[in-house]
Amino acid sequence: MSTPRTASTRRAPKRLAAVAPGLAGLADYQVRWLPKDLVAGLVLTALLVPQGMAYAELAGLPAITGLYTSILCLLGYAVFGPSRILVLGPDSSLGPMIAATILPLAGANGDPARAVALASALALLTGTISVLAGVGGLGFVADLISRPTMIGYLNGLALTIFVSQLPKLFGFSVDASGFLGEVTGLVAGIARGETVPAALVVGAAGLAAILALQRLLPKVPAILVVVVLSITATAVLGLDERGVDVVGILPAGFPPLTIPDVTLSDLTLLLAGALGIAVVSVADTISTASAFAARAGRTVQGGREMTAIGASNLAAGLFGGFPVSTSSSRTAVAEQAGAKSQLTGIVGAVAITLILLFAPGLLRDLPQPTLAAVVIAASLSLADWRGTVRLHRQRRTEFTLSIAAFLGVVALGVLPGIALAVALSIGNVFRRAWWPYQTVLGRVPDLPGFHDVHSYPHAERLPGCVIVRFDAPLFFANTRTFRERVQALAAGDPGLRWVVVAAEPITDVDTTAADMLHDLDVWLNEREVHLVFAEMKDPVREKIDRYELLGTIDPSHFYPTVDAAVTAYRELTGAGWRPAAAGAGD
Template identity: 65%
Template structure:
């Protein structure tokens, strides 16, 4: 594999076209108006100082421009990752502890996520994104949205709570309403209203920028008594090698696995959406390498884990972005702000940051998706609800384990109880079809045609055997298995077939197969089953098998 495969930025630089630059420049400037307030807000969501959100944004944009394969994806602090980072970092930092300790832990977390991503990319493990099915992902994201919403409400009202989980946050908010700061509610609530209205009515207007500028202006002009961000450190993010204890490293590593999974899943999903618009192909392993590089870079400059942002990517795309130069412009613009005018955002009110996060949580929620799932497939809706409850009850990080476990169990359930059908021949349709769909289809006397729509493996071997035994009660001479859907037979199933064939032979019933795929037939031969099952009882088509049955019973 060539260098440009793992360092796509080299190829992108060689193929860059001069006419793209004005569009990339404008898109980068537009993107910066979103990067700054969101970066600061999501840093606080993660339990970190606001400046770390800007440090993270700069480094991840620079690294992805070099190592990321997509021309338009924008990486950065993410609303979905914020609560996950906070869930592991905040409890490990004692109350009133040094914020530098939290930053160090978050940076180690970013390095671990970057390491796991890079290893997964080299090992070509892009398929891990499939561990979160759409229903469980939908439930998890909705649970996350609710958790973020109620976790930020106290800050919007000007007070704080010591909650540990969704229900504790709700309880703390209700009991703390007596401490509400009217100015905070006015700034935060007004800012949230502006963001939501502009996003809905005037989507091309930078809603967050308008709300932030208005909030800073209100605090400055009216001298409102609300908590503000304060002066930011001047200069480029400092290179730092974070250190933690071995015990802390173990806890962070476990959390990094969950963050890596969510980040990969989110990135592959977003990349697929925008690749279809730009005519690119999604390269899952290279995407993981790009995200890994972005996290490694962020972790070495006092940053925290990042992921692809669908909202920021959409803004850059709508603004005319042609390449990752858009992200580079954003990184340079943030750096210039920190170097030249670090006091520009010192009067940013904390309730306004809470409003930015709450607006993101509202955008994260997908109620329509849940309703659609309820109408289309109740069992998958139940999985989504279970994933939602997992996040709400056991917490954000354990909720990932719940979601993954439910996804895996759903796969196992489908393999365990696959669809089964008895076939007949309808009068006006060619071939043999499910009697449930064609109840008037003709069945051939003394011949039962059975279809099993799954690989035949240890998980469903018993189900297959019981279905065949049930058919045997009806007294057929042949039980013909339409084997085309059976894509595999493992050794457990092979032993079952051997015992089942002997059992049926003792009753004068022949077990016969049709349309079995060649790879599966070769396994049957290798297992030695043709020593028990008559080799002549394997037919290329159902029609051939039916014709043979009629000849043998003429």
């Protein structure tokens, strides 16, 4: 009887690790890690509290919801997250997306309770999508946004966040939507004299201090320093009496488990936003997890990361929170502070809870312009102007995609901008397959193999034989490109007898392409030209057989290498290599 129990006991940790890897990791916890995790958790709390409040307001929600969200997502990832140090929480890149999704539904009066309910429902939808995608092995969804389009999207997001926070920095609000509307409202407000000097001084000084400390003293918690100084300044100088808005006393206690009060029609309207947020959140999480895992020599399991971030969003949504993502900056802070496990996140969650329970007035005198400064500093860190310049220098096509994504966010808004970014990424992939690189190959003396005549213009050619390389699978969208290329080569060389296709890059042939190859071979045969394939992969050759193309294409015209095809042609015709000027033209 002992053997079955032993086997079951051994299987239990594996089952637990598969469902809740964070919880399973506690079984391997080492006591010597505890002091470092405690310190890192407290340091993280100092960052999470002001950022959580600032990003909640960026999302159009009460500041307190940022703290609720931070607590629940930290606990959720501590249980279900596979990474030891990854930190989740409210994120500056998601804030505008959340606002763009929920504020149009919250009504003209912007009822806070309704906005919170919609945001919580959005978190539940985002979490459900992420969990289902993770369980279904859809981690590749995170690859839908290419790096160039993500750079453009984040640059556009950085600019829109920056502009949206400037009125708060100046001490007034703007009732406008869209980038141009907010810019116009900002300029009009300044022109009307609505600026509160004390608010502008506090906000600008806070922003300058954050940026200076982050650059000159990166190990100093810049945001914590600025928050403490601004609270002190408010208390000592009475800034709230000088027209500076402050956070005020936060609601005491912890929110109960709550199912958001929304309708089915609300959920339908929230779904598009949830899909966009899930894609951005998962992409950010997997990329950040990969970067930090590489440092430790570990690998990332995309499915588990998706499930973990989904669980964190579900936890946040059930307690009045909003969608979350991973933060590379907060994760870096935790790592620098010595975090060894997800106990760091648990310590942070407990510390924030204690603040809510026993010291809700701790942040009462925190100026709103300081929160705006925190958000603006985060927006500046989102921008990657150097990456944009590098794209311009390295590849103009991808630079154009990046600029298009940037303009899409600025001109159309955040949600249409992310949709445009995904569409541009997919379109770029399709464009490369639709119009792939194609060339003629020749022989270069003293250099083994066959080489691109664009790189080696003086490469030798074989009279009556042209070697073509087409760098893409053959499918319905590029069949015309392939056919016209081969036909142009045949029409341009009356003495052509063989067209040798270097087929190693052709990884697939669909039925449309098969019909094209049949018609092309018939067209070539009428001109006494043979279509020959070299280096075709076995799976592709099997499809050629299944499509019954061998009834038209001579089965003997398939060669294992280009060299074998060239040797066969030379033995058949006695042709010898000639300089480029004497061979067939490209």
